[in-house]
Structures are given as C-alpha cells and as structure tokens.
Amino acid sequence: MQSPKYTARAHTNIALIKYWGKLDQDLIIPMNSSLSLTLDKFYTDTSVFFDSTLKQDIFRLNNKESSSLKVTHFMKVLREKTGETRFAMINSENHVPSAAGLASSASAFAALALAASRAAGLVLDSRSLSRLARRGSGSATRSIYGGFVEWQQGSDDATSYAVPFEENVAWNLSMIAVVISAKQKKISSSVGMQRVVATSPYYSAWRKTAAQDLAAMKKAIKKRDFRQVGTIAEENAMKMHALNASAHPHFSYFEPASLQVMKIVADLRSNGIFCYYTLDAGPNVKIICQNKDIQTILAALAPSFSQERLVVAGPGPGVKLIDKP
Numbered sequence: 016m017q018s019p020k021y022t023a024r025a026h027t028n029i030a031l032i033k034y035w036g037k038l039d040q041d042l043i044i045p046m047n048s049s050l051s052l053t054l055d056k057f058y059t060d061t062s063v064f065f066d067s068t069l070k071q072d073i074f075r076l077n078n079k080e081s082s083s084l085k086v087t088h089f090m091k092v093l094r095e096k097t098g099e100t101r102f103a104m105i106n107s108e109n110h111v112p113s114a115a116g117l118a119s120s121a122s123a124f125a126a127l128a129l130a131a132s133r134a135a136g137l138v139l140d141s142r143s144l145s146r147l148a149r150r151g152s153g154s155a156t157r158s159i160y161g162g163f164v165e166w167q168q169g170s171d172d173a174t175s176y177a178v179p180f181e182e183n184v185a186w187n188l189s190m191i192a193v194v195i196s197a198k199q200k201k202i203s204s205s206v207g208m209q210r211v212v213a214t215s216p217y218y219s220a221w222r223k224t225a226a227q228d229l230a231a232m233k234k235a236i237k238k239r240d241f242r243q244v245g246t247i248a249e250e251n252a253m254k255m256h257a258l259n260a261s262a263h264p265h266f267s268y269f270e271p272a273s274l275q276v277m278k279i280v281a282d283l284r285s286n287g288i289f290c291y292y293t294l295d296a297g298p299n300v301k302i303i304c305q306n307k308d309i310q311t312i313l314a315a316l317a318p319s320f321s322q323e324r325l326v327v328a329g330p331g332p333g334v335k336l337i338d339k340p
C-alpha cells in the first residue's frame with residue numbers, strides 16, 4: 016500500500032547572525048538565536064511517499080541513490096511523531112546554478128519536513144513545521160519562511176522555532192555567492208560547532224555578543240540601515256570563525272581564495288562601494304550588497320573568478336508544496 020505522493024520546494028538561507036553550537040544535540044536546540052535571509056536562487060525539491068513494500072527508506076539525491084544518516088534519523092523522528100509505520104521513497108533534487116557547492120541541509124530538511132509530513136497525513140502549521148525541520152538540521156528551522164527569518168533558540172522542542180521577521184523583503188539587496196569549492200566540507204557543521212562549544216575559551220563571549228548582534232541587526236533591518244546590517248553580519252561571521260580558530264584542535268573553513276574575496280570586498284568598501292561578506296561552514300563567500308552595486312562588485316571579482324562561480328541571489332520565499340495528489 017502506497018501513501019499519496021507530495022512534493023515540496025524549500026529555498027536555502029544564509030545566516031546574518033549565525034547559529035553555532037547546540038544546547039541539545041538530539042533535539043537540535045541552539046546555544047543562541049540566529050537570523051537569516053532566505054535566497055531565491057538555491058532550492059531543493061523533494062517528493063515523498065510511503066510504501067508498505069519497502070524494507071527501508073530509499074533516498075535518491077539528484078537521481079542517484081544515496082545514503083544519509085541525517086535523513087535516516089529524520090525519518091525515524093517523523094515516524095515517531097506521525098505514527099506512520101511504512102518506509103518512504105524520497106526523491107530530492109538540488110537546484111543550484113552552475114558550479115554547485117551551495118546546496119545546503121537547510122533547504123533539504125525544510126522540503127523534506129513538508130513533503131514527508133503531508134505524505135504521512137499530517138497538516139502542520141508553519142511553526143510546527145519549523146520545529147520538525149529543526150530535527151533534521153538547525154538551519155532548516157529558518158527555511159520554512161521567506162525573507163528575513165529569526166530562529167528563536169527557546170529551551171526545548173516546543174519553544175525552539177523560527178518566526179518570520181520580514182517575509183516579503185521590499186529592499187533592493189542581494190547576496191553574491193562566490194563559489195570557491197564545491198567539495199564536501201572536511202569538518203561538518205555539527206562536528207565543528209560541537210568542538211567549539213567543548214573547547215573554545217571564547218564560547219561564552221560568543222553567546223553574549225550573538226544576542227547583542229541579533230538585537231542590533233533587527234533594529235538595523237527595520238531602519239533600512241544597509242551599512243549597519245552589513246557591518247554586523249560581517250563581524251558576527253568573523254566572530255564565529257574566530258571560535259573555530261580558538262578551538263582545540265583548531266580548524267578553519269577558509270581557503271586562500273576565501274581570503275582573496277574578503278580582501279576584494281574590503282578594498283571595494285574603502286572605495287565607497289558598501290558591501291560585506293559572510294562565510295558559513297565552508298570556503299564559499301557570500302557578499303551582501305545593494306542592487307545598484309552588483310555590476311561594480313562583479314567587475315572587481317571577474318579577474319579572479321569565472322562567471323559561473325559568481326551567483327547573484329535575492330530574497331526568496333518560504334517552503335511550499337509544488338505537487339500534491
């Protein structure tokens with residue numbers, strides 16, 4: 016017996032105030048609240064149906080059978096929550112322009128949460144969906160919504176979820192993703208943040224300043240103070256990467272080309288082009304800029320990075336069903 020098949024689309028998001036550390040590993044309760052921008056260019060389409068003849072979940076990614084411990088774990092959680100007993104057929108497609116490397120667990124688990132809960136017969140409101148996506152990957156908590164999204168850390172499963180901060184962003188800003196490497200990261204976010212929490216002497220300072228950064232960021236977005244938004248985001252990202260540099264053993268996601276982009280951005284800024292960078296658990300750099308400056312910034316990057324390594328993205332929408340029975 017097969018369940019109906021549902022297909023959901025979720026966009027990835029880039030944090031302006033980062034989530035970096037878990038209070039609870041299994042429930043994925045973060046150590047600090049975070050805030051992100053959902054992007055239009057990078058998304059995942061996932062279809063799910065349950066089938067009583069399956070002996071295990073089958074997960075296909077970009078038309079290739081794959082195995083993912085995170086997906087297996089998430090489906091176990093989903094079955095516990097929904098009472099569904101069958102295994103599932105899961106088909107995911109990452110839509111990432113050109114050089115790739117920007118597909119993320121955020122869009123993956125937001126899409127899977129919606130498609131799988133519906134296939135299991137459950138219609139969840141956005142908050143419950145956000146809590147469910149959180150069980151797959153922390154950053155997925157925020158991809159339920161479009162635009163600027165805050166993940167309120169909470170203290171347990173019921174209180175840790177995302178809320179929209181500004182869903183329809185009427186602001187001419189973009190993120191230019193500079194793809195430096197499409198390779199799998201050597202130290203996953205989970206492992207990286209766990210090590211940092213356990214060993215960085217600066218972790219308590221991070222928690223304190225992340226809360227301050229978040230409050231200042233929300234004010235700056237409300238005031239439409241672009242320079243302030245960019246400055247806070249860049250500094251917050253660098254504080255996160257400083258935790259990695261101060262962990263034991265220390266590690267870094269930066270590649271030489273990441274530093275090169277950071278320098279190009281700093282040089283542009285000293286020439287009056289206000290743009291800012293942020294990096295996650297990998298070497299790719301995302302440049303936050305105003306639309307009027309996109310061409311100038313692309314021209315400054317062009318001598319060092321080919322066109323297919325530069326992807327301009329704008330604010331994107333929240334998760335939705337794109338196909339249902």
Ligand code: DP6
Pocket residue numbers: 029030032033034035043049120121151152153154155204205294295296
């Ligand atoms: C640096 O959501 O990938 O991108 O919860 O362990 O799956 P898990 O981690 P993940 O971590 C994202 C970390 C980050 C910052 C952020 O997106 O807030």
